[in-house]
Amino acid sequence: MFADKMILRIPGPTPIPPRVQQAMNQPMIGHRSGQFSDLFASTAERLRPYFGTSGDVFILAGSGTSALEMSVVNTLQPGEEAAVLVSGAFGERFAKICERYGIVVHRLEVPWGEAVTAEKLATFLADKPSVQAVFATYCETSTGVQNPIRELAQVVREKSDALFIVDAVSCLGAVACEMDEWGVDIVVTGSQKAFMLPTGLAFLAASKRAWEVIDRKKPLAFYLDLKAYRKSFADKTTPYTPAVSLVFGLAEVCNMLEEEGLPAIIKRHELMRDMTRAAMRALNIPLMAQDEFAAATVTSCHPQDAFDPEQLRKVLKNHHNIVIAGGQQHLKGKIFRIGHMGYCEPLDVLQVVAAIELSLRQIGAPAELGAGVKAAQEVLLTHV
Ligand SMILES: *Cc1c(COP(=O)(O)O)cnc(C)c1O
Numbered sequence: 001m002f003a004d005k006m007i008l009r010i011p012g013p014t015p016i017p018p019r020v021q022q023a024m025n026q027p028m029i030g031h032r033s034g035q036f037s038d039l040f041a042s043t044a045e046r047l048r049p050y051f052g053t054s055g056d057v058f059i060l061a062g063s064g065t066s067a068l069e070m071s072v073v074n075t076l077q078p079g080e081e082a083a084v085l086v087s088g089a090f091g092e093r094f095a096k097i098c099e100r101y102g103i104v105v106h107r108l109e110v111p112w113g114e115a116v117t118a119e120k121l122a123t124f125l126a127d128k129p130s131v132q133a134v135f136a137t138y139c140e141t142s143t144g145v146q147n148p149i150r151e152l153a154q155v156v157r158e159k160s161d162a163l164f165i166v167d168a169v170s171c172l173g174a175v176a177c178e179m180d181e182w183g184v185d186i187v188v189t190g191s192q193k194a195f196m197l198p199t200g201l202a203f204l205a206a207s208k209r210a211w212e213v214i215d216r217k218k219p220l221a222f223y224l225d226l227k228a229y230r231k232s233f234a235d236k237t238t239p240y241t242p243a244v245s246l247v248f249g250l251a252e253v254c255n256m257l258e259e260e261g262l263p264a265i266i267k268r269h270e271l272m273r274d275m276t277r278a279a280m281r282a283l284n285i286p287l288m289a290q291d292e293f294a295a296a297t298v299t300s301c302h303p304q305d306a307f308d309p310e311q312l313r314k315v316l317k318n319h320h321n322i323v324i325a326g327g328q329q330h331l332k333g334k335i336f337r338i339g340h341m342g343y344c345e346p347l348d349v350l351q352v353v354a355a356i357e358l359s360l361r362q363i364g365a366p367a368e369l370g371a372g373v374k375a376a377q378e379v380l381l382t383h384v
Pocket of ligand 1: 012063064065066068090137139140141167168169170190199
């Protein structure tokens with residue numbers, strides 16, 4: 001097998017398009033140069049449509065979690081209260097970050113595989129008037145659930161004065177997000193998922209309401225002080241050395257996203273989701289998320305006792321050069337997750353489905369060769 005043909009179908013990091021890889025190979029330039037400043041400012045502005053904001057999008061050097069942490073340390077103080085919607089591993093991460101800074105956390109937990117609904121949130125917030133921020137996960141990567149952010153934002157707006165802060169790391173750039181229109185106060189994301197880049201950039205956008213709060217508070221961290229980023233942003237730069245090569249890559253990603261257009265990008269991801277789900281159903285492999293809340297970027301499958309997902313993953317990787325993800329925390333060894341985001345198109349879904357069928361047979365699990373592929377093709381056929 002060709003090592004350089006290893007196919008990543010995990011929910012991040014995702015494959016890098018060759019033209020993006022090439023853009024990142026440009027010779028280094030000074031990070032305080034006019035050339036970099038212009039590139040940085042224009043690229044940051046080109047990110048706005050994916051957040052659905054007319055405000056600034058801040059870019060920092062760090063993995064996605066750095067932006068999650070940034071959203072916490074600038075909006076809350078120790079002893080203040082936050083509600084965290086926990087539908088899986090990443091919701092739990094938000095809760096842990098808050099707790100690390102001494103913030104009082106109220107967890108709204110739902111079983112893994114379920115979404116947090118507007119009704120649940122409304123009930124939860126009803127007796128918690130002191131909550132100053134509500135944290136949610138847009139795509140809960142650990143379960144393949146996409147939480148109804150638009151509806152949740154409406155509840156927060158109507159039922160409280162809290163800020164609504166959303167982790168969109170594993171779906172922004174692939175799904176609709178209209179933070180201004182929906183009333184979301186902070187959206188954070190990272191570079192290595194739908195943005196088709198290596199890990200290392202994190203993005204954050206904040207509403208006017210959020211800035212009013214941020215301006216009143218003392219940041220609880222130094223590197224993640226959002227006010228410092230805003231000050232530098234006015235000079236088209238960052239307070240600390242930016243990840244110049246990744247910004248080169250990001251500009252090329254923006255070219256690609258603009259060429260395809262956001263509506264088409266969103267449709268492509270929905271199509272890949274529907275193809276993947278149809279295929280798994282045809283192979284009698286239970287899905288974790290209900291149709292209504294199924295993520296466009298990652299599909300989680302729970303084979304119960306039909307076969308060992310870890311054995312499937314091993315054969316897929318060793319025999320077919322395809323990497324899919326396993327489960328996290330209590331779902332480790334129990335589920336498998338197929339990433340279909342970023343530099344991935346419908347025919348790539350047929351490939352991973354075909355390889356899963358082969359691998360199932362190789363591990364002695366029942367699978368009709370071609371059944372999943374056919375089901376996915378039938379979905380695709382209605383879109384061509
Ligand atoms: C990947 C991911 C993150 C960030 O993880 P990092 O490893 O810090 O980049 C945060 N939230 C969600 C939902 C994710 O999928």
